[in-house]
């Protein structure tokens with residue numbers, strides 16, 4: 001099954017899993033603590049899913065654009081934005097792994113838990129770099145190396161987490177400066193009979 005189908009099917013139930021909501025809320029808080037928002041900013045959420053990361057701060061920025069390869073996820077994002085009465089959000093189906101150009105220019109690009117689904121990082125990072133305004137910021141949250149234990153259903157998972165140094169180098173190679181990788185949060189979940197904790201990093205870079 002393709003990632004598109006899997007996430008389409010998961011979209012309706014995506015927000016009902018409490019540990020996931022808690023994890024993304026923690027990522028979002030940490031991210032926007034580091035990168036303060038303001039009402040002039042155009043923000044892009046790459047692999048936005050249902051908007052757990054970014055919809056909660058949409059009313060603090062000028063515009064929020066969500067891009068994703070799952071129509072199901074994008075539909076849920078749009079329904080939530082409507083229910084919240086937001087008028088400054090939009091979505092677009094876009095697959096950066098197919099070298100599709102991102103429309104528009106952004107002050108901030110955020111992404112949570114997407115890059116482990118991206119086989120080749122560099123072409124996607126280059127497209128994100130190109131879509132930033134001068135001095136625009138990128139902020140990515142993803143798993144530290146997880147030994148392949150985080151995903152029960154490993155379909156379309158191309159990386160068992162990332163080594164922080166290698167991820168920082170990937171950002172630099174794609175043209176980002178002032179690259180930093182810090183702790184975001186952790187999530188505890190059952191693996192077999194044990195509870196395991198998985199840490200998540202925040203990688204930031206500037207154009």
Ligand SMILES: C[S@@+](CC[C@H](N)C(=O)[O-])C[C@H]1O[C@@H](n2cnc3c(N)ncnc32)[C@H](O)[C@@H]1O
Pocket residue numbers: 003004007024046047048049050051052053067068069070073094095096097111112113114117118
């Ligand atoms: C684990 S979910 C994370 C969703 C959301 N960012 C969150 O934190 O709740 C991964 C998301 O990335 C999307 N995705 C996977 N590969 C993608 C790609 N090449 N381009 C854009 N989105 C992609 C999936 O459709 C899915 O919505």
